[in-house]
Amino acid sequence: MAMSQTDTFDAAEFRRALGSFATGVTIITTRDASGNNIGLTANSFNSVSLNPPLVLWSLAESSSSLPAFRSAQHWAVHVLASDQEPLSTRFAKRGVDKFAGLDCEQGIDSIPLLRGCTARFECRTAFQYEGGDHVIFVGEVLNFVRAESAPLVFHSGRYADATRRDASLKPRNAYLAGSFNEDFLGYLLGRSHHQFFSKIRSYLDHEGLSDEEFYLLSTLTLKHDLTATEIDVGMAGVLDDHSAPALQSLLQRGLAQALPGSGGTAYELTLDGRACALRIISAAKAVESQLLERLGPGEGEVLKSLLNRLLSVTDAGASAIWQQP
Ligand SMILES: Cc1cc2nc3c(=O)[nH]c(=O)nc-3n(C[C@H](O)[C@H](O)[C@H](O)COP(=O)(O)O)c2cc1C
Known part of the structure; x- marks a missing residue:
């Protein structure tokens, strides 16, 4: 033509x-x-x-x-x-x-x-x-x-x-926009985690569990038969300290039990531990869906996918740790 x-x-x-x-x-x-x-x-x-x-x-x-x-x-x-x-x-x-x-x-x-x-x-x-x-x-x-x-x-x-833009969420104060504050990723992540968890903590208090004990309890629902070393390695990204105190506390309360084996002692949840984990996880899921409902359609998925990408760029193995072999 x-x-x-x-x-x-x-x-x-x-x-x-x-x-x-x-x-x-x-x-x-x-x-x-x-x-x-x-x-x-x-x-x-x-x-x-x-x-x-x-x-x-x-x-x-x-x-x-x-x-x-x-x-x-x-x-x-x-x-x-x-x-x-x-x-x-x-x-x-x-x-x-x-x-x-x-x-x-x-x-x-x-x-x-x-x-x-x-x-x-x-x-x-x-x-x-x-x-x-x-x-x-x-x-x-x-x-x-x-x-x-x-x-x-x-x-x-x-x-x-697609995520929609929300003009009302732009940093309100031009001075703050450049500061180590509202716009800083560390602040947004930390504050979001704090606010999200404050809604779940009342359920943990009710069960008498610390945050660390809850992380460990929910981890043991994902994958059982974990040795103390596997627990330590896997929890290192979530718990600053050694996970031993949390494990000891779950054992003492009859929520987890030791399984002696040839590859070293492994740990699993007891029936009580499983029931307790299910109660808290369903409450935590309800908190999650209430929050996600307040975002736009599909934005929860986008948020999770970006956070997963952040995890993988900061620690390539982070998302694979708990995957079943
Ligand atoms: C995201 C996307 C958009 C596409 N848009 C068009 C389009 O607008 N017009 C078109 O002729 N082909 C478009 N294609 C390519 C056709 O879908 C593709 O050639 C298809 O095999 C045609 O099937 P057919 O040969 O059985 O008709 C697009 C493909 C993708 C993945």
């Missing part, structure tokens, strides 16, 4: 520049003339008009789905939720049965509708335009549904999560 300028562009750099535009991720589905389900992952989706309600997306000329969409009268756009990355990967593959094992609903013209998305739009093909090596489809929205879930994001060729 005469208008092509790509000869003067570095194609890879052009793709990277386009990829700097962060988008959501959708799956567009339809049915072909023989009644086969058709679908693909697309991030070219966009809104066009509110009244009339129009949306658009573009499909590569090279796509094997092109003939089906060219002749389809209807199609459906599924805006994916943050936990639907596997679905996105599946629908971005060629030559596989993308719908195998999926429990779909049926929409207009028996178009397959996927479940669990943040939004879904059923559309009638309004226009088709040639767009270089893509075809642009404009659809009139006939039906839509929406859910309050976090969206899947695509940016610079990778999946990402």
